[in-house]
Amino acid sequence: MAAEPINLREKLAGLLEHWSPRVVAELNDYQFKVAKFEGDFVWHEHAETDEAFLVLEGSMGIEFRDRTVRLNAGELLVVPRGVEHRPFAESECQVLLIEPRGVVNTGRSGGELTADNDRWL
Amino acid sequence: MAAEPINLREKLAGLLEHWSPRVVAELNDYQFKVAKFEGDFVWHEHAETDEAFLVLEGSMGIEFRDRTVRLNAGELLVVPRGVEHRPFAESECQVLLIEPRGVVNTGRSGGELTADNDRWL
Numbered sequence: 001m002a003a004e005p006i007n008l009r010e011k012l013a014g015l016l017e018h019w020s021p022r023v024v025a026e027l028n029d030y031q032f033k034v035a036k037f038e039g040d041f042v043w044h045e046h047a048e049t050d051e052a053f054l055v056l057e058g059s060m061g062i063e064f065r066d067r068t069v070r071l072n073a074g075e076l077l078v079v080p081r082g083v084e085h086r087p088f089a090e091s092e093c094q095v096l097l098i099e100p101r102g103v104v105n106t107g108r109s110g111g112e113l114t115a116d117n118d119r120w121l
Numbered sequence: 122m123a124a125e126p127i128n129l130r131e132k133l134a135g136l137l138e139h140w141s142p143r144v145v146a147e148l149n150d151y152q153f154k155v156a157k158f159e160g161d162f163v164w165h166e167h168a169e170t171d172e173a174f175l176v177l178e179g180s181m182g183i184e185f186r187d188r189t190v191r192l193n194a195g196e197l198l199v200v201p202r203g204v205e206h207r208p209f210a211e212s213e214c215q216v217l218l219i220e221p222r223g224v225v226n227t228g229r230s231g232g233e234l235t236a237d238n239d240r241w242l
Binding site: 049051069080081085 | 124125126127128129130145146147148149151153170171172173175177183185190191192193195196197198199200201202204206217219220221
């Protein structure tokens with residue numbers, strides 16, 4: 001396994017779809033995924049794991065059942081396991097997700113925004 | 122457990138020591154740590170885990186036994202478990218480390234640059 005630097009901006013330049021995370025690196029059984037968000041995602045939760053969002057460019061929000069959190073570039077938020085959340089972005093936002101291998105973006109909520117899992121970029 | 126945004130730049134502004142990673146968030150049993158690097162670190166390895174470096178500002182290098190890799194802001198590198206490496210930075214570099222809870226910065230190499238573990242900022 002080679003240790004090669006991954007330029008996140010370059011990776012994101014090759015990603016055109018919104019709400020379609022792509023794996024760029026693995027750390028043990030965790031994955032780093034880049035994603036572009038725009039518009040409204042669906043309410044969902046991940047029963048088995050926390051999920052980290054690090055905003056690389058732009059800004060986004062995460063709606064929880066009791067409040068809404070804003071996230072700007074350079075800000076990190078960890079959504080605890082089992083907590084319902086709904087990401088959204090008024091304009092395109094570039095994000096790094098960190099979570100265990102195998103996490104599905106819509107949790108068990110499903111729907112048309114469910115992305116194929118484990119797609120590399 | 123609250124899900125609060127963590128501003129990495131603000132966290133780093135409060136960190137004055139070099140080579141002294143501070144935990145800013147946890148993701149399951151993994152930790153996000155901010156650190157400032159300047160000068161030469163020691164050769165070491167982590168036998169039990171991969172280790173991720175994401176450069177937030179500045180640039181750094183990681184020397185391996187067979188080559189040296191440069192890392193600039195916005196670049197991510199995962200050092201595989203068991204691989205000897207030596208980070209360095211000609212001038213101050215701000216880094217986000219991601220690794221399991223309990224990883225000691227100098228591995229088993231020890232020495233004066235060994236930082237207290239699990240210190241939060």
